[in-house]
Amino acid sequence: MTNMIATRDAYGEALKELGGINKDIVVLDADLSGSTKTGVFKKAYPERFINVGIAEQNLVATAAGLATAGKIPFASTFAVFASGRAFEIIRNSVCYPKLNVKIAATHAGLFVGEDGATHQALEDLSIMRSLPNMVVLNPADAIEAKQCIYKAAEHNGPVYIRLGRSKVPVIFDENYKFEIGKGIELREGKDITLIATGTMVKKAIDAAEELDKEGISVRVINISTIKPIDEDIIIKAAKETKGIVTVEEHSIIGGLGSAVAEVLVENRPTFMERIGTIDTFGESGDGNFLLEKYGLNVKNIIEKAKNILTK
């Protein structure tokens, strides 16, 4: 039985641990501390927790001020509000002065489920990736999420961390070492490469196993640092396999698919298919059903991989 943990839960736990180690860690939330799991930190260190109320712009700008005074603020809200409503504050008051603010955004992607399109961020990676000085992280499971939080705290400068609402399978073990800017090959393969990020990594592994049964050798790469992206691992895959399928719980515009395509087009053009949402908003419904409906599933990954292999 696979262990299932939401990355937001790993975030709350990591914050609490970090809070004990580093007194400069402060946490801000905009009335969602129960959902984003910053409430776990609040309970342990109430004097270092600031609820700004339902005011996401203020959330980020206040964090920026705290950072100027040597604090390491983690500011949390849902990904839609962090990357959307607070965008220009992140741009002008955090990224431009390169302040040490961490934006930990939860409830990203279709997997949010029943709350529907208004709450399903499918463009946050794209928006955050476009900002100079910003590091963009999208962990695949709870183990990686926790390490992302630790590395974000160590990194001096703005970091956006994308976290999910729902429980997802744990794929890494405790020996796993995450490094900002490094992709990781989860499975060797010589015919085709699947490059996945976040919640889609497990589905890519499952698809690879299915294809393996048909005699197709599939490489699987986890890209958890969307920016700065690991160019070497992508170019190597392009050289050593016939093509690349990217898989993300995000729009195919501007996210992982775009980032990989940018690397390939300038270094090693190759066959490519992008799986993600296709220029559309989500809708209400069970998260797993939504992933199926929008083609974020094993079947579609297999199909796209075969498309490339028949070229």
Added chain:
Amino acid sequence: MDKYKDLEIIAKNMRINIINMLKEAKSGHPGGSLSACEILAALYFKEMKIDPKNPDWVDRDRFVLSKGHAAPVLYAALAEKGYFPKEELMELRKVDSMLQGHPDMKGTPGVDMTTGSLGQGLAAANGMALAGKMDKKDYRVYTLIGDGESQEGIIWEAAMLASHYQLDNITVFLDHNGLQIDGTNLEVMNIEPIDEKFKSFGWHVIKIDGHSFEEIFKALDEAKNIKGKPSIIVAKTIKGKGVSFMEDQVGWHGKAPTEEEALKAIDELGGGIND
């Protein structure tokens, strides 16, 4: 009256430098810079605990120019105070200059917060004040906001926060010159009664003449003695103050003076720089 003679000379020098640097830059915002000269002179030359030789001193008082387009008045104060040579002022808005069109904390010694996008500075100043409270430091945070700027939603988010967290270590100046780019506040978007608005948000409000050092210092002292709530000093000012043809003129919000206009302005301000 002579009590503030030194500060009056400093304010005059700042005005002359503002005119000169804008003339050189051929763009920028004279109106809202000239209206705040006494406020910044009072803060940088008497009120604030700062050290130009150690601009990042952790225990210093902070100043955030939330109305970032008035960068020239901040640069004039910083140069006058010795954070950098006055010659730098003539590089304002030019390529590779440390003096950007709007304040850049990473490029300019003495600038405590990058600003320019209105409203964000007040919220960032709150962050600094919160950090001071957490660390039990006694530094104070000062910020200058504009009246047009008070139309930004984030100003009121920040106003709520400062009051909720009882930030009595922050003092805000409102440069209330009554004008913004498209006209008077009244025509564009009425902000009145601005004092009542802040009062209802839980602030201590003090109304003064923003060109009177006497009143500025009286208000600063009053603000320091108010405990448990933030203070705002609503300073009635004249946009373009000190230059007759710029005073109270909407057209001088964001326009640089020509060579000829600059000469006339400096002549009105009383000629050369006094050191």
